[in-house]
Amino acid sequence: MSLNLLKGVAGAALTAVAVLAAPLAAQARELVLYNWSDYTPPELLKRFTAETGINITLDLYDSNESMLAKLKAGGSGYDVVVPSDYMVKIMADEGMLVDIGVHDMPNFKNVEGPLKSPYFDPERKYTAPYMYGTTSFSYDTGAIKGLEASWKEFYEPREELRGKIAVLNDQVEVINNALRYLGLPLCNESPADMKKVQELLLKQKPFVALYNSDGTHERLAAKEVVMHMQWNGAAHRAKMALPSVEYVYAKEGISLWADNFAVPVGAKNIEEAKIFINWMMDPKNIAEASNFTGYMGAIPAAAPYLDDAMKADPAVVPPEGMDKLFVMAKPCDVKAKELMDKVWTNVRK
Template sequence: MTLRRTPLALSLLLSLGLSATAHAAGTLHFANWSDYYPPELLKKFEADTGIKASLDAYDSNETLLAKLKAGGGSYDVVVPSDSFIEIMVADGLLQKFDKSKLPNLKNLKANFQDLRFDPDHDYSAPYLWGTTGYSYDSAKVPGGVLEESWKPFFEPPAELKGQVVALNSIEDLYIPAALYLGVDRCTEDPKEAKKIQDLLLKQKPMLAMYNSDGTIERMAAGEVVMHQQWNGAFHRAHEQRDSLVYVYPKEGVHVFIDNFAIPKDAANVEEAHVFINWMLQPENIAAASNFAKYNNAVEGSENFMDKALFDDPAINTPQDKLDRLRPFQLCSPKALNLRTKVWTKLKK
């Protein structure tokens, strides 16, 4: 029997959970963070489903938010981080899943079944997760070793002026600054937010730049000495430069979860469900983990993942540092507004 290339055929594929050799209709416009999805996996998706897929890139949650506000109809699936799901839902930028078309949600590991930012997976399904610490080149820092703290990053030695890079995102800077200062990261107190702002303004002259792109290449090439970095990006840089060290600061490290979501104005909603369901298969999400070097939330994916990921303490957090991990915390609109004000001041 040959399936006609119609939404009805797509619905049948979804209900059956088919992923290979079956043919479906249409096109998928997928947008993800830069260098965060293997192009060859998208080719496999096309071969498995018959859906033609394209990949666009952005460099931050803020950039994605602006794109969706400007009209998200050009994207069918996007990958916002945990903290932005609530914002996008509140702004009416995402649409609810038809979970009857996502049978592979059952493959999620137990600790990812009920997430605070979207407890019932109405709007999101986990893609990859990791930590946001920083790395340094032990061959270039004074003494060869830095304290396992946010202090060397926010208050670097004078010798490192112009040799430090911060990520270009308020979330990635505000949360670690709050942890370092012992301030509630969801504070609604303008005085506490001012402490965070002062720390970031003091750090600013020491930085080479704010940039979330090119973190791997910059550290691997030795262009800078210290870089705020996601653990998967560190792993890829460390493969090229073995003098790099990843830091789990003692004050705490933010754990992020990036998620598949469907924009409110997506043109190809059926295809979007096919893609998300397909990505929740262990062998497919494992291919993304192996490429980007981050862990994922799907049971059984470890059977398809590279052993090197489990051998790297930056990816497989050591037992004695597990208490440093700080999962997502839902903040009030008032708290998020304070963050925005700090960011606006910092980027003037």
């Protein structure tokens, strides 16, 4: 065989390999999602991959602070993270988020209401809304009777609840709602005020079975505890398994929060992350997430796709007038954060 013919055969073989490799390269698109535990419908991720060809790896955390700490410690490889409102502001101010121009994404037109331009990202440069909800506490009405709609029942519980209460492993939620109960300002920089919070939490501690933000709805539904500090969506899921569960709208006020999709600096798959975030703002897709998590999204057009059980549960759709109790906490200054850290360390040691 002549040298030219050999070259022709070799060239054809290389071309064939390249043609075969092209679809394989396209299939290799991926992203890594770092989200709260029990907060992502597995079937939804499978459908995203089927529709886009982008594979998703899911990693989990249980608090904003642990997510932030891992990123700051050099935790890399994450393309999408899900920080809450105040944490978005912290991360953006520290230059930890990529400007992905969410407001220019095609599906952003579906976002309506106050979360279209929130205080923590008014131009929606860094984040798209995922779920929003409230934090209070739930209890089993079959085990406890005649509770007042007050944080007093949680922070100063009845004697029969000793060892039967579960608390979120979340210093911001625990301390902020304690401050509300005590009638003290949030982001408190008074050592005397924060000492009162610490004393309250230490007095509560013998009643606490555990501090844990994972599996809250399973724990309450299984009657491992009879009272649990919970997000309202977790309360809904617990109620679906144990109808006697009731979510409390504490009269002193409760936390309003909003979780968001964002891309951290250092992400390797930014274009894939943008595709995912835009895809999640489709009404049908966000509704599927709502039906799984028990929380509402910021997309009214998702309403027709929501389960009837969600729309009928007062934990998910608050009774009229209860929204006046909702308070969204903003990031605190350094002094207040240091006092919160000190109180939480002393309580948890």
